[in-house]
Amino acid sequence: MGFIASEINKENDKYILLEDIVLLVQELDGDKPSLSDTAKFLLRKYEEYCIEDIPFSCVDDSCFTKNISGKYKKINYKRPLLHFLEFVALYNCFDCGRSEDNPNWISQNEYLNIYLTKRAVASFLKNECELKDFHGWQEFEQESQAKGEQPANNEDAKEDAEQADQPSANTPQQKRAENMQASIIAALACMYTKTDCSKPYEAAETIRQEWQRQSDKLGNPPSKDTIGKYILQGIERLSN
Structure with missing residues (x-):
């Protein structure tokens, strides 16, 4: 060509x-x-x-x-x-x-x-x-893997296992609520790192872990996959 x-x-x-x-x-x-x-x-x-x-x-x-x-x-x-x-x-x-x-x-x-x-x-x-x-x-698949897959430590693996035992958002209302929560976390993460968007996943994980520590008051945080999806969209919008 x-x-x-x-x-x-x-x-x-x-x-x-x-x-x-x-x-x-x-x-x-x-x-x-x-x-x-x-x-x-x-x-x-x-x-x-x-x-x-x-x-x-x-x-x-x-x-x-x-x-x-x-x-x-x-x-x-x-x-x-x-x-x-x-x-x-x-x-x-x-x-x-x-x-x-x-x-x-x-x-x-x-x-x-x-x-x-x-x-x-x-x-x-x-x-x-x-x-x-x-x-x-x-292009989407490669970028998702490159940016979205972070090496898991033992604490992350334990957290993921705990979330796997919890009921997923299986109704439109629950899904909308999870999407709204995840999009807010992603927005904050991208805006905090908007100079180069180099570490939005780390910022989002900090927010999510703090949320997890207060889950007795706030309920369970959105999943990492859902947050990662909105971070990808956020990076796209901030880069244009």
């Missing part, structure tokens, strides 16, 4: 178009659901787990457009994936939707040609949508 194509592909590999997210999930389902049903599934997961006004809490907190040179530029759209999915769920298409009540009235999708980072989307599909067959993109 020539150096020009390599340069262009290097940038493209970091982002995914909103409509390609829907097509990807549709492809993962063996029954080939409609665009509308696929969007409804994603919309349900989005509404269950994405929390308003909490830093680093949602897949589309950062979004981008691509200019004529192929460079991605951050834009200030609020919840573009939410609005995009609402359009697709209603009209079963990506661009021009016709109302059943008035076929002559055509609605235009205002959220076309918007991109999200593959890293955030991979986290959303794996953790929020619970798509076990989705393994993410190689």
